[in-house]
Amino acid sequence: MGAIQVRLEMELEDIPGQLVRALEPISRFGGNIKSVVHRRERKTQLGMVPVTVVLEVGEKERFNRILSELKSMGVRITHVGEREEMKKRVVLISGPLTIEELDEITKRVGELKGTKISDVSLAMESVGGGMAARLTISGRSDRSLDSAFSLIESIAEKKRFLLMKSVEEGG
Amino acid sequence: MKLILVGFGNVGRGLVRALVQKRNFFLKEHGMSCEIVAVVDGHGAVVDENGLSFRRLLRMVEEGNLIGSERKLGVEIIREVDADVVFELTPTNIKTGEPGLTHIKTAMRTGKSVITSNKGPLVVAFRELEELAKKRGVEFRYSASVGGAVPVIGLAKRILMGNEVLAIRGVLNGTTNYILTRMAQEDAPFDIVLKEAQELGIAEKDPSLDIQGIDTACKITILANSVLGIDAKLGEVKTKGISGVTPEAIRLAREAGFTVKLVGIASKRTLEVGPKLVPIHHPLAVSGTLNAVTFEVDLAREITISGFGAGPRETSSSLLGDLVDVYQAISQRG
Ligand SMILES: NC(=O)c1ccc[n+]([C@@H]2O[C@H](COP(=O)([O-])OP(=O)(O)OC[C@H]3O[C@@H](n4cnc5c(N)ncnc54)[C@H](OP(=O)(O)O)[C@@H]3O)[C@@H](O)[C@H]2O)c1
Numbered sequence: 001m002g003a004i005q006v007r008l009e010m011e012l013e014d015i016p017g018q019l020v021r022a023l024e025p026i027s028r029f030g031g032n033i034k035s036v037v038h039r040r041e042r043k044t045q046l047g048m049v050p051v052t053v054v055l056e057v058g059e060k061e062r063f064n065r066i067l068s069e070l071k072s073m074g075v076r077i078t079h080v081g082e083r084e085e086m087k088k089r090v091v092l093i094s095g096p097l098t099i100e101e102l103d104e105i106t107k108r109v110g111e112l113k114g115t116k117i118s119d120v121s122l123a124m125e126s127v128g129g130g131m132a133a134r135l136t137i138s139g140r141s142d143r144s145l146d147s148a149f150s151l152i153e154s155i156a157e158k159k160r161f162l163l164m165k166s167v168e169e170g171g
Numbered sequence: 172m173k174l175i176l177v178g179f180g181n182v183g184r185g186l187v188r189a190l191v192q193k194r195n196f197f198l199k200e201h202g203m204s205c206e207i208v209a210v211v212d213g214h215g216a217v218v219d220e221n222g223l224s225f226r227r228l229l230r231m232v233e234e235g236n237l238i239g240s241e242r243k244l245g246v247e248i249i250r251e252v253d254a255d256v257v258f259e260l261t262p263t264n265i266k267t268g269e270p271g272l273t274h275i276k277t278a279m280r281t282g283k284s285v286i287t288s289n290k291g292p293l294v295v296a297f298r299e300l301e302e303l304a305k306k307r308g309v310e311f312r313y314s315a316s317v318g319g320a321v322p323v324i325g326l327a328k329r330i331l332m333g334n335e336v337l338a339i340r341g342v343l344n345g346t347t348n349y350i351l352t353r354m355a356q357e358d359a360p361f362d363i364v365l366k367e368a369q370e371l372g373i374a375e376k377d378p379s380l381d382i383q384g385i386d387t388a389c390k391i392t393i394l395a396n397s398v399l400g401i402d403a404k405l406g407e408v409k410t411k412g413i414s415g416v417t418p419e420a421i422r423l424a425r426e427a428g429f430t431v432k433l434v435g436i437a438s439k440r441t442l443e444v445g446p447k448l449v450p451i452h453h454p455l456a457v458s459g460t461l462n463a464v465t466f467e468v469d470l471a472r473e474i475t476i477s478g479f480g481a482g483p484r485e486t487s488s489s490l491l492g493d494l495v496d497v498y499q500a501i502s503q504r505g
Contacts, residue, residue, distance in 0.1 A: 090427050092448060094420040121426065123419035127360045134423040162415040164424070167340055167434050167447040167455060 005034070005056050006063055009079035010070070011048035014040075019051065025069040032056040048076070086138040088118070089145050089169065091152060094125065094132035095161040102133055105155055114140040115148040172205045172498055173222075175252060175283070177245045177274050178260030179212040182288050182315070184232045185483025186258065186490050191225045193491070203498045209252045213261075215240035216248045245270060249277045256310075256497055258490065259287035265380075265389055265405065268295030275300060279307045284501070286493045288315035288486055290389045294405050297396040310500050312493035313397075317390045318343060320485035321478040323464045325492065327398040334468035336398055338438035343390045345460035345480040346374045346381040347413050347433040351421070351446075352458040355430060358418045373460060383412035384433060384444040391435040395442055403442055408435075411445035424448055430456050438467075 012018040019038060026033055034054040042050055057063045063082075070077060106117045119136035135152070139145040149165065156163040174190075176183050190205060197203045206222025210231070217223060217237045231238050249257055257278035259271050272292040278285050285304070287293070292300060293313055304311035317323045318341075327336055342348050346368060353364045365382070368374035380386045388408040395403035413433050421431050429448035432455065436443050449456045454475035457463040462480030467473055479485040 090429065090448065092420050092424055092431075094417055095415060121423055123423055125417045125419045127362070127417060130417070132417055132420040132423050134427055136427075162411070162420070162446065164420070164431065164446050164448050166429065167432070167436075167449045167453070 004060060004063065005054065005083050005085060007079075007081035007083070008053045008055065008077065009081075010051050010053070011044060011076045011078055012051055014043065014047055014049050018049075021073070022051070022070065022075050023053070025066050025073070026053070026055055029062050029066045029069065030058060031062065031066055050078070086118075086140065087142065087145055089137045089139075089149065090134060090166060091137065091149065092132065092134050092164040093152070093156055093161045094164075095128070095130045096159070097131045097133060097161050099131075101155075101159065102131075105135070105152060108151060108155075109137060109148045112144065112148055112151065114144040172203060172256060172494070173208045173254040174205055174494075175209045175211070175249060175254045175257045175278075176207060176260065177211045177249065177257060178262075178289075179210050179231070179237060180260065180262075181483045182486050182490075183210070183212075183258070183260045184235065186260070186487045187228050187232050189484060189487035189491060191229060194225075197491075197495070201495050201498065203495060205494070208254055209248050210237055211243070211245045211248050212237055212240075214242075216243040216245075217241075218243075218248065218252055220253065245274050246277050249274060249283070250281055254283055255501065256284045256286060256494065259285060259289050259292070261289060263289055263291040263389075265291055265294050265385070268292040272296060275311075276303060279303045279309050279311070282307060282309060284310035284312075284497050286312045286315075286490055286497065288313070288490060290316045290386075290393060293393045293396075294389045297393065298402060310497040312497060313393070314493050315486050315489035317393050318462050318464060318478075318489075319345070319480035319482065320488045321462050321464065321476055321480060322489065322492065323394070323476070324397055326474070326476055327394075327466055331466065331468055331471065331474065334466075334470045336466055336468050338436065338467040339391075339394050339398060339464060340434055340436050340455060340467070341387075341390070341394075341462070341464035342432050342455055342457055343435050343462055343464070343480065344381055344384075344387045344433060345462060346378060347384075347387070348457065348462070349373050349460045350382070351413060351416065351431055351433065354416070354418050355421045355425065358422065360418055361414055361416060382414055384410045384435075385412075387433060387435040387444045391437045391442055391444060394435075395437040399437060399439065401437075401439065401442075403437075407442055409441070409443040409445070413446050416446050425451075432456065 118138040121134040209218040268291040271289040388410045395401040434447040463477035465475040
C-alpha cells in the first residue's frame with residue numbers, strides 16, 4: 001500500500017542499447033515501469049537524449065538503490081520528482097445513522113491533518129430503518145489513517161453504530 | 172490405554188464410533204491399543220475394568236443411550252476406575268466451568284491424563300489446570316476445544332515451534348459463518364437466515380453464545396493462553412456479535428471487494444471479536460460452516476488453515492490426535 005510513484009528525468013547518450021541499459025536496474029530492484037518517454041527531437045547541445053521514466057516502487061529504500069545503481073552506471077539524472085501515493089482504507093458503518101451524522105463524520109475527518117473521506121456509498125437498511133455506509137478514508141500515512149479511524153470509532157461507539165474495518169489492519 | 176469417557180452426546184458418541192472403527196489402524200500405525208473402561212453421562216455410567224465390548228459400545232452409540240447403566244456420577248467413576256486417560260466431553264459452562272472443571276481436576280489428582288473438547292474449564296481455569304497437570308505429572312490436551320477438526324493449537328504449538336506467533340486471526344464459529352454466508356448469498360436479513368439455520372440444526376435453539384460472539388471469544392481466550400502465553404480472561408476480550416450486520420452492509424462490502432466475517436483476534440496488543448471486512452481472496456474468507464485461522468508469525472509470515480469446525484466425526488479427529496500424542500508422551504516417559 002505504501003508504494004511511491006517517481007518521475008525520473010535523465011539524459012542518455014544517443015547510441016543503441018542505452019535505454020535498455022538504463023531501464024534494467026529499475027526492474028532488477030523491483031520497480032514497476034509505468035511509462036517511458038524518449039525525446040530524440042529534444043537532443044541537448046551535448047548530443048544527449050532526454051528520457052522521462054515514471055516508475056512505481058514498493059518502498060523508498062528500493063528506489064534509493066535504483067538511483068545509486070543508475071548513478072554508478074554513469075547515467076546522468078537531471079530531475080527526481082517523487083509523489084507519495086495516498087493510502088486508502090475502507091470502513092463500513094451501519095445502524096441508526098443519519099445523513100447529518102455522516103456529514104459530520106466526513107467533516108471531522110477532513111479537519112484532521114492529511115486525511116479525508118474520499119468516497120461514500122450508502123444503502124438504506126430494510127430492517128431497523130437504519131443506514132449502511134461504506135467510507136473510503138484517504139491519508140498520507142498509516143498514522144494519519146489510524147487517527148481518522150480512531151475518530152470514527154469513537155463516534156460509532158457513542159452513537160452505537162456498528163463499525164467494521166478490514167481484518168488486515170491493526171490487531 | 173484405558174480410557175474413561177465422561178459425556179456421551181454428539182462428541183462422545185462420535186469418538187466411540189471412530190475409536191472402534193479405527194482400532195486396527197491405531198495398533199498398526201502407532202502401536203497403540205485402547206480399551207474403553209467406562210462411559211458416563213448425566214444419568215449414570217457403564218463400567219467394565221477389562222474394557223467394554225465393541226458390540227455393546229456400538230449398540231449404545233446406535234441407541235444414543237448407555238445400556239445397563241448404574242447410577243454413578245462422573246467424579247465417582249473418575250476416582251474409582253483405573254484408567255490412563257479421561258475424555259471430558261460434557262456441555263460447556265463458561266461461568267463456572269462445571270461439571271467439566273471438577274471432572275478434569277479429579278482426573279489429574281488421581282494420576283490420569285485428560286483430553287477435552289469442553290471450552291468451559293479452559294476459559295475459567297486455564298492456568299490452574301495446566302499447573303495441576305504439571306504438578307501431577309499427567310498430560311493435558313484440548314485441541315478439540317478450538318476449531319473442531321482444524322488443528323489450530325497443534326499447528327501453532329508444534330509445527331510452527333521455530334516461530335514466534337505475533338497474532339492469531341480466526342473465523343472460529345461455524346454457526347455465525349453460515350449465517351453471514353447465507354445473508355450474503357440471499358441478500359436476506361439476519362433474523363430470517365438465523366431461523367433457517369435453526370431449522371437445519373446448524374444453529375442451536377438458544378444461539379446467543381454463538382451470535383453474540385461469546386463462543387469465539389472463548390476460543391480467543393484459550394488461544395491467547397495456550398499459544399501466546401498471555402494470562403487472558405474471557406472478560407478481557409472486547410466482543411461484538413453479528414446481529415447488527417445487515418444485508419445492505421454486506422452488499423456495500425462486497426462492492427469494495429470484501430466479505431463480512433465474524434473474526435476473533437488475539438495478539439499482545441488486542442483481544443477482540445467482531446464482524447470484520449475480509450478481502451474476498453483472503454484465505455480467511457471461507458464460507459458456510461467452515462472455520463479458518465491465520466497465524467501471523469515472525470519467520471513464515473502468514474500461515475492459514477481451514478476445515479470443519481464442528482461435527483462429531485470431524486471433532487474426533489482432534490480428540491484422537493490428542494490421544495496418540497498422549498500415548499506417545501506416556502510411552503517416552505517409560
Ligand atoms: N458438537 C460439536 O461438534 C463440538 C465440537 C467441539 C467441541 N464441542 C464441545 O464438546 C462438548 C460436548 O459436546 P456435545 O455436542 O457432545 O454435547 P451434548 O450432545 O450435549 O452431550 C453432552 C453429554 O454430556 C453429558 N453430561 C451432562 N452433564 C454431565 C455430568 N454432570 N456428568 C457426566 N456427563 C454429563 C450429557 O449426558 P445427558 O444426556 O445424560 O445429560 C451428554 O451425554 C461441549 O463442551 C461442546 O462445546 C462440541
